[in-house]
Amino acid sequence: MRIGLLTDGGYPYATGESRLWCDRLVRGLPQHEFDLFALSRSADQEQQGWVRLPDRVGRVRTAAMWTHFSEDTRHTGRPRGLTGRLATGLGRSYGRRDRRRFTAHMAALVGAVCAGAETGPEPEGVDAGTVAGLFTDGLYGLAELAGEHGGLHHALRSETTVRIVETACRAPGTGRTVHGATVPDYLAFVAELERSLRPLSLDWYDEDGLGAVDLCHAASGGAAALPGLLAKRFFGVPLLVTEHAVPLRAHYLAAPEAPLGAPVRALLANFHGLLASEVYRQAALITPGNTHVRRWQERFGADRNKLRTVYPGMEAERFAAVGEGDDEGGPATLVWIGRIEPAKDLIALLHAFAEVLRAEPDARLRIFGAPVQGAEGDTYLAQCRALAAQLFPDEATDAHAVGDNPVTFEEIGGPEVPDLAEAYAAGGVVVLSSVVEGFPISLVEAMFCGRATVSTDVGAVVEVVGGTGLVVPPRNPRALADACVALLRDPERRARLGAAARARALELFTVEQNLAAFRGIYLDLVGHAPSRWTTPPDPGDPAGPPRPFATPPEAHVLGALPPGRIAGALPAGAARPSAGVAVGAPAAAGASRVPSWALDAEGVCAGARGAGDGDA
Template structure:
């Protein structure tokens, strides 16, 4: 089958966990074809990574200025890469996007209109749809099913703007117009609007319009024609929020099933970072309403939603996700990287504690140092190795420097006599450095692995320690308890005394450490490997497709003209070729997910009789020679 993989700043245009996960997924599901649609972040849009495998048919990228809670990336510049990306970065600077190769589409021609060149009818259409969306932001959305009509207004306004953007080549000029500002002002001052919206001023309207232009950028991309997402059998969004927006449009206009994977909730990240912006309270409130309403619409329209853990699942349910659609799929790690340590008999230095991760305040290294001081009082010969990932920003560098100074102050005698890394009870190392060539070697150096976070999502380092067969002491944050499952010690966060007592208990009991380490490795091999992750999505792809009706106009229809469910079974989507007429009359063997098919001769699809926008319908090219009706592709 043909998968439209929607990513943000990840595969294959950047590095990091997102890219690694997408690459493993694509390579593990080699029986399917993938079209990658990557929303880049600033200058990283289009940065080349490792070449994708052969079954990745195309990679299309577009810049996205949504790197923070307010949707802004300071100084983000750089065009999207080739391959029919999307808008050029000039749109961010208040200028028109270019139309050469990577510009916004206009009725499928690639033209880019002026900032406000819509006719009178189109201006009325824009005002109507944008007013509905603005009213939804100002009026409600605080809770799913609140009965205020905000969710319905938001959805209809969003899809109306998407159809207008497709027909007229983008929304950049319209969203910067005086008409948009007047619509925002009217919505904020209308009866029933929130109290914070009533307090908005002209600078707030300008700031909000600027942020909405960036957040709605995916509506103006040229990804939705018959050679784009309309040709996909399934859209898989690697994140929620803005990343899933192209999948929403494909679901709306073509009936393409949407699968959403979230290992961290974007709405939660927006809430956590919202207070650190320079935006006024009215703008922050309305942007929060936008993200909340978008998340609810994504969950409502998705065929399946795959949270990475129970913590994310609870957030999704609170935002309106139907429990029947939720399938928890844990992220996988490569067990082979840690097999030598996990299967070995060496349990590490019995007097060494190890911490591995990214140095940032949420990891609470300060609390860990205070806990280690208590451990040293009980077990004087104990050492602590802090192995951090390479520092990438000034904030992390400052925090790590602060922790180094604090360690020197807490252990002055040892620091004064230290002539090598091993002479100090606390050592700060870097993954890939001379003392810790890799994560597996870092875990192998100690007998107990410690996690001291106060805010945590899915604890990847904890899973790696479990694969290495190490006993663990962790704080109860995020999905820690779910991952540990009784194979390690868990203490309350921000409690150095409890953390120290747990570490001392394991340091003094080698037999208990061995039992917990063996149990932890068995649990990690069962639940948290790349193989189980890929196998889960292999089954989910077939499940999502089996629940969706046939979407081709020439497929089997019932007497009312609607596509027949299961008329094209999921088992037909296999690599290879079939002879003409080999499938049954329902279309078996003639599906759209064909190996080697470029999509050039496919027709636009409609889902369940839904009207397909005019911009998605192109003149159908002539069929290549030898392409007899009846579908010769398997």
């Protein structure tokens, strides 16, 4: 079958979220074809280029979410690439009837956003069903208008939209924050709203685009799933949503630092909340990457009957040599691995290690990582180095060798630590000190390596670790230090926890289990989906041929079929299947292929036997 993989700021770009998971999914399911529909988030991401795509990727369509609305994303010569053109319809030729339609749809959408901008997904004093109905009426109405006119960019940025936002913000019943919005806030919200709704104006919604796939698989919610919503509405394509983190949660966490006023942040938060609720409502199945994500999805309306947890798949072979070896690494060494940023709370870790060092003078802490890009990451790394120099004045200097310092800041790839597995092998205990975490990848990698772990209770940490590691409250250096000292003083316990951790990781978090889950999900969703039409049917004349799978699983028959045994199953004049068609091999042009369920035990097409062929 043909899968439309929808991504936002990730695959097929070389940088971004979910790129490794998506690449493993595409390469690990060779029986399916994939079309990619990707939204990019920055100029730097596009300059980094794409990863090398396998042959089973048929088409790639991309669109920029970071450019000005009048700019168009151009193809840069990559293989099989197609861009999503950003049309600029509904300009000066916008007729009176269409102006009324646009005003009505935009007023419904913005009115729903303003109704609960300060109270979350269940606004007080306002019926949640009414708000959701207004939002979806406005959203799909704008989508239909965009489809008729080739885009909505000028209309979404027009003075009409600004006045609609102003009216909605000043309407009775809106919260104090939104009611106090000013003209700069209206303009800022309109600009952000246009970017969020930009997928409505792409040229992906046609029979050769999203209409040609059997299933849309959104690699995250939010903007990435918006094309899937429209594919379902206009073509009946089932929608599968996978979230390893929650984009809505990330939006809330980033909001206080965003260069936007409080009214704009409140409006955007409610817009994304309403969009997430609609995505969950329309999805045929939702696959959270862990229970932490699942709880967020349920809070915003996801039906429990649609939820199925599928853990991200990770490559266990990369860490097999360390995990299966007897070397315990540095038995008195703590290892921390990750991106150096405030959310990882290295400050608390350094304070905790000062307590560890008092109890165990031979202990060492090796920090492997690089700061996140930007001034914030460099500033935080400098703060951590300064704190280390203050807490350990005699040892923490760059002039000393690695073995002489109780605390070292290192990067993976040097002569002493050439790869990631070697970094985990350098210590006897792996520490995670985060205050914010989604799915803790570094923790799973440590488990593959058979290392005992000490972690803070954030995100999906408890779910991942199970009973194979120690978990302490976040922002508690004393508890973190006590747990580390307990493991450093008990080598038998370290070994026992490390072996249990490796067994748990191999059972739950491998690429193989992830691929097996999605292999079954794809077949189940498409198998239960109703037949679709080649083009959207006319409500007055619904008759017409149903659309079969683009590439059905039964299309490839193993072995040769005797030409004379299937004659009765083929219409007059139809071409006969070629002999020796292998599983996964494309059929020759014009060749008919017989599905496996149409053959009996002898390989004869059902219905092809005559009366004397032994039928009961």
